[in-house]
Amino acid sequence: MKFAFYPGCVARGAAxxxxxSTMMVVDKLGIELEEIEKAACTGAGVLQEKNQKLGDxxxxxxxxxxxxxxxxxxxxxxxxxxxxSQANHRVVNDQEYLDEINEELAKEDLHYSGKTEVKHLLWIxxxxxxxxxxxxxxxxxxxxxxxxxxxxxxxxxPSDALGMTKNPKRKHSLDIVIESTGAQxxxxxxxxxxxxxxxxxxxxxxxxxxxxxxxxxxxxxxADAMVTPCPLCHLNLDGYQAKARKQNKRGKADLPILHLPQxxxxxxxxDPKELGINKHLVSTANFIKSLKSKVA
Amino acid sequence: xEALIKVKRYNPEESEDTYFQDYSVDVAEDxxxxxxxxxxxxxxxxxxxxxxxxxxxxxxxxxMRVNGSAKLVCKTRVKEISPDGEIIxxxxxxxxxxxxxxxxxxxxxxxxxxxxxxxxxxSFEPEAEHIASNESxxxxxxxxxxxxxxxxxxxxxxxxxxxxxTGPAALAKAYRFVADPRDEEANSRxxxxxxxxxxxxxxxxxxxxxxxxxxxxxxxxxxxxxDLAIEEGxxxxxxxxxxxxFNDSIKKHGRLDETRLALESTxxxxxxxxxxxxxxxxxxxxxxxxxxxxxxxxxxxKKVTSIAERLDNQGKEEx
Numbered sequence: 001m002k003f004a005f006y007p008g009c010v011a012r013g014a015a016x017x018x019x020x021s022t023m024m025v026v027d028k029l030g031i032e033l034e035e036i037e038k039a040a041c042t043g044a045g046v047l048q049e050k051n052q053k054l055g056d057x058x059x060x061x062x063x064x065x066x067x068x069x070x071x072x073x074x075x076x077x078x079x080x081x082x083x084x085s086q087a088n089h090r091v092v093n094d095q096e097y098l099d100e101i102n103e104e105l106a107k108e109d110l111h112y113s114g115k116t117e118v119k120h121l122l123w124i125x126x127x128x129x130x131x132x133x134x135x136x137x138x139x140x141x142x143x144x145x146x147x148x149x150x151x152x153x154x155x156x157x158p159s160d161a162l163g164m165t166k167n168p169k170r171k172h173s174l175d176i177v178i179e180s181t182g183a184q185x186x187x188x189x190x191x192x193x194x195x196x197x198x199x200x201x202x203x204x205x206x207x208x209x210x211x212x213x214x215x216x217x218x219x220x221x222x223a224d225a226m227v228t229p230c231p232l233c234h235l236n237l238d239g240y241q242a243k244a245r246k247q248n249k250r251g252k253a254d255l256p257i258l259h260l261p262q263x264x265x266x267x268x269x270x271d272p273k274e275l276g277i278n279k280h281l282v283s284t285a286n287f288i289k290s291l292k293s294k295v296a
Numbered sequence: 297x298e299a300l301i302k303v304k305r306y307n308p309e310e311s312e313d314t315y316f317q318d319y320s321v322d323v324a325e326d327x328x329x330x331x332x333x334x335x336x337x338x339x340x341x342x343x344x345x346x347x348x349x350x351x352x353x354x355x356x357x358x359x360m361r362v363n364g365s366a367k368l369v370c371k372t373r374v375k376e377i378s379p380d381g382e383i384i385x386x387x388x389x390x391x392x393x394x395x396x397x398x399x400x401x402x403x404x405x406x407x408x409x410x411x412x413x414x415x416x417x418x419s420f421e422p423e424a425e426h427i428a429s430n431e432s433x434x435x436x437x438x439x440x441x442x443x444x445x446x447x448x449x450x451x452x453x454x455x456x457x458x459x460x461x462t463g464p465a466a467l468a469k470a471y472r473f474v475a476d477p478r479d480e481e482a483n484s485r486x487x488x489x490x491x492x493x494x495x496x497x498x499x500x501x502x503x504x505x506x507x508x509x510x511x512x513x514x515x516x517x518x519x520x521x522x523d524l525a526i527e528e529g530x531x532x533x534x535x536x537x538x539x540x541x542f543n544d545s546i547k548k549h550g551r552l553d554e555t556r557l558a559l560e561s562t563x564x565x566x567x568x569x570x571x572x573x574x575x576x577x578x579x580x581x582x583x584x585x586x587x588x589x590x591x592x593x594x595x596x597x598k599k600v601t602s603i604a605e606r607l608d609n610q611g612k613e614e615x
Contacts, residue, residue, distance in 0.1 A: 009551050009591065015585065040551065041552045043546065047546055050526075050543055053607055054607040058603065061600075104606075153502055157505065158506055159506060194501040198499050199498075202535045202561070203497050206457050213457060239580070278583075280583065
């Protein structure tokens with residue numbers, strides 16, 4: 001199983017532990033990756049505010065590069081997945097627009113015919129590997145743990161661009177993957193809501209209210225940790241949790257925020273430190289301790 | 297066909313507590329959820345309160361949360377939500393005060409609608425019908441489809457934490473007038489919307505776009521107004537600095553420069569903001585996870601930056 005790999009800026013920047021844990025996990029999953037080294041940032045929806053066409057050209061360029069490699073794309077970021085999917089959805093449903101974008105790409109001898117499939121690692125686990133084969137790769141039963149899923153907006157909406165009708169399980173994919181490890185998936189209202197990251201630098205007060213609400217609610221519903229397939233959500237929910245919980249009187253920052261591949265790696269029995277679980281700003285020491293007592 | 301419906305009940309005259317009540321009702325194969333609720337009210341439980349009128353998704357009265365997300369229940373078939381007889385959960389809309397059961401108070405909705413001055417403003421009093429050409433109005437067809445049902449407001453993630461936010465419905469309505477060729481107050485409208493509680497408080501979470509039963513796409517209108525406000529010269533916002541820095545970063549590096557984005561959006565003269573950032577930066581440094589000084593660059597970066605340069609200029613020429 002081979003994919004063209006689009007890691008995204010954050011896995012290559014502020015969350016290097018996501019990149020590393022992904023590499024450790026795909027190796028065990030039998031996924032071969034070839035990084036699309038020429039790919040640009042997706043624009044994360046921000047670039048699109050100013051210049052939709054520029055955003056679409058850059059993303060269709062990435063799709064064309066993968067088409068040239070004859071591979072589907074794997075992403076590890078809800079935002080990247082969403083923004084590339086939205087661009088793909090626009091051009092495959094509008095031949096005239098695709099032609100217009102291909103004219104731009106022709107200057108670089110690139111062409112996109114509309115065939116590239118883009119999938120988040122989360123979907124690959126369910127659709128290309130499957131729950132049962134996945135469970136066979138797990139060495140540690142995580143039953144007794146309770147993990148709160150946090151999807152990231154762009155992995156849930158808009159449902160048409162994300163192929164939710166054809167693949168209805170995508171709506172619950174993170175719950176399914178959490179439960180496949182033996183752990184319980186936390187039932188709380190915030191899992192498909194906004195983490196606040198897009199307005200962190202614009203309206204910090206509101207952004208931190210979101211962090212406090214979702215991490216506080218998850219904790220109150222029994223979560224031992226939160227799991228997210230989106231590194232942008234991670235940056236806010238982890239990096240600003242202490243300030244957010246304090247400011248909004250929701251107690252101390254006590255909910256570790258894990259990247260999806262860190263959860264998979266733990267279930268596989270990989271070393272939590274190697275997976276970078278100790279790299280987060282919210283302390284994971286107690287969590288790692290309870291995980292180790294589980295193994296022993 | 298049997299429909300299993302779990303309804304969130306609330307009657308403040310009896311108790312402040314809410315509770316769920318299960319109903320089972322026999323309905324036709326093509327029944328809507330509204331049909332089922334009306335049948336429950338008529339045949340089983342006259343105390344169940346709900347609001348509805350046209351039953352044809354025109355009046356916008358029957359918006360409710362179905363399995364956690366707002367829908368017009370007259371437009372939603374039982375079979376579509378529950379193909380194999382699964383239990384359907386019906387609750388009142390979110391972000392609204394509940395009056396009783398499924399009926400919400402719409403006062404805040406209407407006051408926000410009024411706050412954006414929902415009428416065409418002109419400097420003269422038209423002597424006859426004030427007609428705009430068909431072509432100049434087609435881009436507004438989508439946004440004029442709004443039936444003011446409140447579904448977008450129900451799911452708005454920004455309103456969930458800040459009830460002062462103008463919200464998706466009123467902002468979409470504001471766009472309808474900002475972009476109307478007959479309106480002469482676009483500049484002052486945008487100036488007002490550029491302030492706190494306006495266009496920059498949207499999280500771009502797409503919830504409004506997803507639930508709107510009429511494809512009004514409020515978020516897209518909000519984002520468009522951000523751009524229009526910038527064009528009109530309203531640039532003294534973190535939102536503007538954030539967008540500019542993001543774009544510059546892609547133009548220069550092809551990828552996102554996280555460090556610069558944080559510094560520039562905060563504002564280089566905003567000392568408290570910068571100290572705050574530094575605190576997180578130092579914590580991250582200790583955990584060995586600060587973003588690199590320069591972003592990880594794509595191979596052949598010049599190709600990306602030249603596309604960005606070219607299309608940026610193209611955009612400017614079109615303006």
